[in-house]
Amino acid sequence: MALLEVRSLARPPLLGPVSFTLDAGTCLGIEGPSGSGKSTLLRALADLDPARGEVFLNGTARNSMPAAAWRARVCYVAAEPAWWAERVGDHFADEERGARLAEALGLAGAMDWTVTRLSTGEGQRLGLARALAGKPAVLLLDEPTSGLDRDAARRVARALERLLEDGGSVVLVAHDPALLDSLAARRLRMANGRLEAAA
Numbered sequence: 001m002a003l004l005e006v007r008s009l010a011r012p013p014l015l016g017p018v019s020f021t022l023d024a025g026t027c028l029g030i031e032g033p034s035g036s037g038k039s040t041l042l043r044a045l046a047d048l049d050p051a052r053g054e055v056f057l058n059g060t061a062r063n064s065m066p067a068a069a070w071r072a073r074v075c076y077v078a079a080e081p082a083w084w085a086e087r088v089g090d091h092f093a094d095e096e097r098g099a100r101l102a103e104a105l106g107l108a109g110a111m112d113w114t115v116t117r118l119s120t121g122e123g124q125r126l127g128l129a130r131a132l133a134g135k136p137a138v139l140l141l142d143e144p145t146s147g148l149d150r151d152a153a154r155r156v157a158r159a160l161e162r163l164l165e166d167g168g169s170v171v172l173v174a175h176d177p178a179l180l181d182s183l184a185a186r187r188l189r190m191a192n193g194r195l196e197a198a199a
Helices: 038-045 067-073 095-104 120-133 150-165 177-183
Strands: 004-011 015-022 027-031 052-057 074-077 138-142 169-173 186-191 194-197
Touching: 004 038, 015 038, 015 052, 015 194, 027 038, 027 177, 038 074, 038 138, 038 169, 067 074, 074 120, 095 120, 095 150, 120 138, 120 150, 138 150, 150 169, 150 177, 169 177
Parallel strands: 027 169, 027 186, 074 138, 138 169
Antiparallel strands: 004 015, 004 052, 186 194
16 A cells, blocks of 8 residues: 555646655655646645645545644645744754754754744755654655755755655655655656656
């Protein structure tokens, strides 16, 4: 059984219908031009935007779970993560785990930083750390390295490799071919809200 199964997911006129499966420990890379529906797909998978169709996690239908429980297991990380408290550490249920993840991403001491001091790249990495701290089954990533230098991007790739080794899965939207080449076991291309085989 696939870890994640998507059946005819659609949010007209922006998305779909799209269908695919994702096995545990694998990364699905999704590429395509800006405006083609990639971010809409991730938000629909996370149940952040209304959409028709069915999504299953380990055979359990999304509509049979409370939204918060689903989003903890199928976790969306936006290209610009949202923050709601002044201090970074206040966004982590387990601050000690968050600190370890942040340090692995090159951000030692970040739990005591204020959100207002974060650069775009620091915010991206801390958004990823926050998601990883919750131990999701599936991580939905929207351009996770777009604001990063080479070293920071390598750290992100290593963190995602560890997640995959531990049996987690990733749906990765990226324009970075090196990141897709290093992580994605399978790649699809989105065009006009539909998924097709990547060239």
